[in-house]
Amino acid sequence: KQEVTQIPAALSVPEGENLVLNCSFTDSAIYNLQWFRQDPGKGLTSLLLIQSSQREQTSGRLNASLDKSSGRSTLYIAASQPGDSATYLCAAHTGGFKTIFGAGTRLFVKA
Amino acid sequence: DAGVIQSPRHEVTEMGQEVTLRCKPISGHNSLFWYRQTMMRGLELLIYFNNNVPIDDSGMPEDRFSAKMPNASFSTLKIQPSEPRDSAVYFCASRRTGDYNQPQHFGDGTRLSIL
Numbered sequence: 715k716q717e718v719t720q721i722p723a724a725l726s727v728p729e730g731e732n733l734v735l736n737c738s739f740t741d742s743a744i745y746n747l748q749w750f751r752q753d754p755g756k757g758l759t760s761l762l763l764i765q766s767s768q769r770e771q772t773s774g775r776l777n778a779s780l781d782k783s784s785g786r787s788t789l790y791i792a793a794s795q796p797g798d799s800a801t802y803l804c805a806a807h808t809g810g811f812k813t814i815f816g817a818g819t820r821l822f823v824k825a
Numbered sequence: 826d827a828g829v830i831q832s833p834r835h836e837v838t839e840m841g842q843e844v845t846l847r848c849k850p851i852s853g854h855n856s857l858f859w860y861r862q863t864m865m866r867g868l869e870l871l872i873y874f875n876n877n878v879p880i881d882d883s884g885m886p887e888d889r890f891s892a893k894m895p896n897a898s899f900s901t902l903k904i905q906p907s908e909p910r911d912s913a914v915y916f917c918a919s920r921r922t923g924d925y926n927q928p929q930h931f932g933d934g935t936r937l938s939i940l
Contacts, residue, residue, distance in 0.1 A: 746925065748928060750931075755933075755934075756933050757918075757932050757934050758916070758931040760929065760930070763928050765926050803868070807925055811856070811858070811875070813929065815867055816867075817867045
């Protein structure tokens with residue numbers, strides 16, 4: 715059974731700092747690994763999707779990496795801004811329609 | 826692209842009442858998902874439809890929960906009778922069918938409170 719864990723549960727950083735969010739999964743047989751952002755009272759917004767054959771994906775200040783063999787993914791945020799404050803969730807798509815979500819990392823970027 | 830549309834955004838009702846949540850997926854997306862999010866259990870998949878057909882409802886917690894998708898542009902999640910432990914945020918998501926490497930698109934959710 716796939717389990718997805720995110721560390722840390724919460725993170726507070728000053729504006730401008732580079733940061734890394736961690737995601738681990740127990741079953742390496744995944745189709746893809748997806749990172750989402752959730753703002754308070756809102757749904758999830760897809761940030762990056764890394765296919766199982768890929769090692770990383772980049773979008774602007776965001777870079778996500780995937781290491782299937784170790785069951786890990788990281789989301790790197792460069793030059794953080796207060797607008798980056800949100801909860802970030804990773805999700806492992808394990809085949810068929812099953813997507814298993816982590817509990818999320820709540821990020822606060824101080825101005 | 827209008828995105829996934831859910832209604833109502835908020836619902837407060839008394840225990841025992843029937844609750845109906847609605848979802849309009851993105852046009853052209855033939856896969857539809859209903860999720861429930863709580864602090865204790867995080868985000869859980871309740872049911873998944875493909876081309877309007879329920880594929881797996883193993884995540885539906887009890888017989889009190891039912892979901893339908895009468896056509897490609899509309900789905901409902903019904904709880905009857907509702908209980909306080911059903912209080913949560915319910916999300917609908919859709920995805921283009923046939924490609925698992927397409928992201929799911931989420932609606933803004935329905936925040937349900939059962940008193």
